Amino acid sequence: MTDTLTPVLTDNWDVERAWTLPSYESRGGYGALKKALGMAPDSIIEAVKESGLRGRGGAGFPTGMKWSFIPQDNPKPKYLVVNADESEPGTCKDIPLMMANPHVLVEGVIISSFAIRANKAFIYIRGEVLHVIRRVQAAVAEAYAAGHLGQDIHGSGYDLDVVVHAGAGAYICGEETALLEGLEGRRGQPRLRPPFPAVAGLYASPTVINNVESIASVPSIIEHGHRWFASMGTEKSKGFGIFSLSGHVANPGQFEAPLGITLRELIDLAGGIREGHQLKFWTPGGSSTPLLTDEHLDIPLDFEGVGGAGSMLGTRALQIFDETTCVVRAALRWTEFYKHESCGKCTPCREGTWWLVQVLAKLEQGVGSEEDLELLLDQCDNIAGRSFCALADGAVAPIQSSIKYFRDEYVAHLTNGGCPFDPAASTLFATSGALV
Structure with missing residues (x-):
């Protein structure tokens, strides 16, 4: 069964002091950078396109295509921004990656910046994870000392500076345009698009924004070739x-x-x-x-x-x-999170998530009738697709899907006059109309 695993980004996680530059370079680290600096930037973009790498931050947009959207005839500076604001409930891949293998991210940043002709890159890390910020800052400092960053990198004539930026701790800053607002020193709120970041992003200049794992995957593509990467995965979801x-x-x-x-x-x-x-x-x-x-x-x-x-x-x-988990309670807890994290910029999300919590809380307590389920779904329909960003869509997703698959459990709360789970046994117990 373990043959199904393909350790690449995680391959060195068990190595002693894996996060240090000597450890990374001892396993071939920064070899892809030297190879990339001998390539034309457009060739790197084409290789990433051909690999089939799609964004690893959730949307799955083709990474190479996103890079190709940068207008090279625009005289303004080009920027690369790495979205390391990992804060989606349940998501925990980027933080251990940056802790165990930060140099693969730094190497990916340099190659990606070279490909899009950017001379300044930012790694935006969630502010609460101070240990991660320090780990990445140390890796960037090591890269500068080794000549992988700074002026005339390895005699190539290419200059790059990397800034590690600590975010202010808002879930909404995982949304790329809200992240840009935070980078520019303003309150994190999503921007209306167009213009898209590729045309007018950070400081109104052409900007590429990619997830940590997306950028960290680039060195292996350059090192082993796009066919190697494309040989894994499925027809449309490579790697x-x-x-x-x-x-x-x-x-x-x-x-x-x-x-x-x-x-x-x-x-x-x-x-x-x-x-x-x-x-x-x-x-x-x-x-x-x-x-x-x-x-x-x-x-x-x-x-x-x-x-x-x-x-x-x-x-x-x-x-x-x-089976010991109450799906209604789970949906309520998630919805409370989205209500708390709504930036408040648009009414459907700001007001809608609040009302979703009110109705869900009563249903979880067994108060109301089956008509409230229809009211809840109607509220979801009025929220989804009507906000500046996808936070509102994410807020309604667990509610709509939980009612789709577990409507009987919602009804059981109403029939039972409360949650039909036995708190002591943490399971459903038999009662009239309840699940067993």
Whole structure:
């Protein structure tokens, strides 16, 4: 079963002091950079295009295509921004990657910046993870000292400065234009588009914004070739990715595997569902993706497979819940998070998430009637697709999908006059109209 794993970004995580420059270079680190500096920038972009690398931050947009959107005839400076504001509930791949292997990110930043002709790059890290900020800052300092950053890098004539920026701790800054607002010193709120960042991004200049894992994947593509990367994964979802399993599995953790692996295979790798229990529902890409159930165990975990099942691959944050979990309570907790993290810029999200919490809280307490379920779905319909960014869409996703698959459990709360789970046993108990 372990043959299904493809350790590339995670290959050195168990190496002593893996985060240091000597350790990274001893395993061939920065070899891809030297190779890239001997290539034409357009050739690097073409290689990334041909590899089929798609954004690893959730949207899955082709990375090379995004780079090619940068207008090179624009006289303004070009910028690369790395989105390391990992804050989606359940997502936990970028932080351990930056802790264990920060130099693969730094090398990816240099190659990517060279490809888009940027002389300034920013790594925007969530402010709460101070240990990660310090680790990446140390890696950047090591790269400067070794000549991988700064002026005339390795005699190529190419100059690059990298800034590690600590964010102010807002979930909304994971949205790329809100992140740009934060970088410019303003309150993190999404911008109306167009113009898109590729045309007018940071400081109104052409900007590429990519996730940590997307940029960290670039050195291996340059080193081994685009055909090597494209040989993994599925027809439309190429390469490998880090799958984060958390929740009710025996051994939660990070599993780097080709896109297209199934949840059943990953759960086997994680030692199975905790003993004596069975899978009830799960999220394929964090809490903002519609949840799925045990009937979806064998769908390929790629952008098309998960999309065909009615959800999104997202950040591959696989939160696993067994039969002891109340889906209504889970949806309520997620919705409370989105209500708290709404930036307040647009009314559907600011007001809508508040009302969703009110209705969900009453349903969880067993107050109301089945008509409130229709009211809840109607509220979701009035929120989705009507905000500046996708936060509102993410807020309604777990509600709509949980009602789709577990409507009877919502009704059981109403019939039981409260949650039909026995708090002592943490499971459903038999009552009139409740689930068992």
